[in-house]
Amino acid sequence: MASEGDKPQIEPPPASYKSAVWEHFGFPIRYSSDGHKNVDKTVTVCKICMTRVPYSQGNTTNMTGHLRRHHPRVDSSRAQVRPKQFQQHTLPSAFKQPLSSHSDKHKTITKALGVFIAKDIQPYSVVDDAGFQHLIKTLEPRYEIPSRAHFSSKIIPELYDETRSKIENKLANAKHVALTTDSWTSRATESYLTVTAHYISDWQLESAVLQTCPLFENHTSSHLADALMSAVTDWKLERPNITIPVTTDNARNMVNAIKEAAGLGPQIGCFAHIxxxxxxxxxxxxxxxxxxxxxxxxxxxxxxxxxxxxxxxxxxxxxxxxxxxxxxxxxxxxxxxxxxxxxxxxxxxxxxxxxxxxxxxxxxxxxxxxxxxxxxxxxxxxxxxxxxxxxxxxxxxxxxxxxxxxxxxxxxxxxxxxxxxxxxxxxxxxxxxxxxxxxSRYTDPDLQDYLNRASFLDPRFKSLPNLDAALCLNVCSGVIREIIEQQGQPVAAEAGPSGSQNPPESPPVKKSAMSELFGDFFRAPDKTKTFDNIVEEEVMSYKAEDSIDTDAYPLAWWELHESKYPHVAKLAKQYLCVCATSVPSERVFSTAGDIVSASRSRLATENVNKLIFLQKNMKI
Structure with missing residues (x-):
């Protein structure tokens, strides 16, 4: 047995060691010349007599035998499970305890790293880089970085679902949505179709990249139409009695795809491409x-x-x-x-x-x-x-x-x-x-009419200086008809022939003193106006307004005048969210080139879609 002066310092066993013998044993502690603490787990020390007993991982036979031979009064079989001991950590040791993966701080840091990977187009392997690990250890020594598989299979999908839910809610509240689309080929020679959505919310133009899906078949118009309709269905973009305009390049297969897809149209050729x-x-x-x-x-x-x-x-x-x-x-x-x-x-x-x-x-x-x-x-x-x-x-x-x-x-x-x-x-x-x-561009009469209506509904160009007076009047009439068809009742029928029998005349109503005094001077508004008359007056009143400066923001003007022209404002939201170019889809190509890089050319198509989606849509 060791003397009082030779008593070693003892490290308590971990809480996971459940055997009752651990109440009487611990591990010896030694300090190196530079003061570094070393715990020797090849032997244990008896707390009663300070005798060292050989120990192999998980085997308590030697310690039980020691108690029976040298300390028979101690009954090690009394308790099957060692009672939990409370140990108060010192302040320095508390900061060395690793964060639990279930703690809020660990989850917050892990999510932030997922945002970093997605938003800054970083490869999943960045979590294995020595310099990055050093940075994290410096910022939070207690944080253990999860594996790259954890980010690709759990964190990024969770961020995708969270961001998608927000965009779905916004799209559900948008009465009108327009799309742009284009296809591209990755470094891994995989073909993709990108679809973006555009809408007006609170008189601000909003946009989102909906999806970047792989195209495994030939790029025929029917296959492209199927892919577009799949996106429309997946994102619940259908609106009753309203088609969805789509801006594309001028490739023949893409133009025909819009014509073949039910519920899409008109197809607008990208003006930048033209x-x-x-x-x-x-x-x-x-x-x-x-x-x-x-x-x-x-x-x-x-x-x-x-x-x-x-x-x-x-x-x-x-x-x-x-x-x-x-x-x-x-x-x-x-x-x-x-x-x-x-x-x-x-x-x-x-x-x-x-x-x-x-x-x-x-x-x-x-x-x-x-x-x-x-x-x-x-x-x-x-x-x-x-x-x-x-x-x-x-x-x-x-x-x-x-x-x-x-x-x-x-x-x-x-x-x-x-x-x-x-x-x-x-x-x-x-x-x-x-x-x-x-x-030779934009010569289709229906498309010309659509583009002219868009110009008319923009307070910068509503005077339509590029058209003669007769065409301007036709555009106004078209806007009136469209508002009536979408927002109200059909155009009122004209009065029948005058040969019908006249109803009997009613006796004259006796006028009050107020009526006699003021007569028609302060007559109340005519409440017998039809919806057609109201819309026509509203459109013509809007037309009579002065155009705003071309540098002004048209949606800000509409925000101020929506209450004055409520029916025209609804139609303006439908037209002014449509893009003149497919540049929003083309911009995805450069982002995709950074994501599907030479070092990540084998990235799964599902991950490509999620990473592009997050990079373009996630707000931080």
């Missing part, structure tokens, strides 16, 4: 194409050569020119051609000076700067394409109505394409190419 096609025809003309070829060679040279790029920086500083990098165009987007030419013109002095540098000149092959005539053509093309560039940027917004601008902008662009006496032959050809392409 402008892209028109501008491409202009820049594909021979003289312009040759000009762009020379610019591309110069830009590619400075992108590939680090020596040339450094020389360009030196010349930019020397000539006091903005230190901007040259822009290379993307074949599928004409606006990058505009940006490339604009940046080239800005940097032209620095480019010329850098190419003439003796250290650069010897490496320059088949590269020539633009001649004076080509520089002039480039400047003229920039001026020609500027309205199209501005229009594309303007229509790409998701926070303001855009469909109402389509026909007014088309009219303004066509007007800017009228030939001028000072135009060069190349510019005249470019203007003709753009005009010819734009004039």
């Amino acid at each position: 402008l892209n096609l028109a501008a491409k025809k202009a820049v594909a003309l021979q003289q312009t194409s040759r000009l762009l070829g020379k610019v591309r060679k110069v830009v590619a040279f400075f992108h590939k050569s680090t020596t040339a790029a450094n020389a360009l920086k030196v010349k930019q500083e020397m000539l006091n020119i903005p230190a901007h990098k040259l822009i290379h165009d993307t074949p599928t987007r004409w606006n990058t051609i505009y940006d490339m030419m604009e940046r080239y013109l800005e940097q032209q002095p620095a480019i010329y000076s850098a190419l003439m540098d003796k250290n650069i000149k010897k490496n320059v092959k088949d590269i020539a700067v633009l001649s004076d005539s080509e520089l002039t053509l480039a400047e003229e093309m920039i001026q020609l394409l500027k309205p199209l560039k501005t229009t594309t940027t303007l229509l790409s917004t998701e926070t303001a109505p855009s469909l109402s601008m389509v026909l007014p902008l088309k009219t303004m662009i066509l007007k800017s394409m009228d030939p001028a006496d000072h135009d060069s032959p190349a510019i005249k050809d470019a203007k003709a190419a753009i005009s010819e392409d734009l004039k």
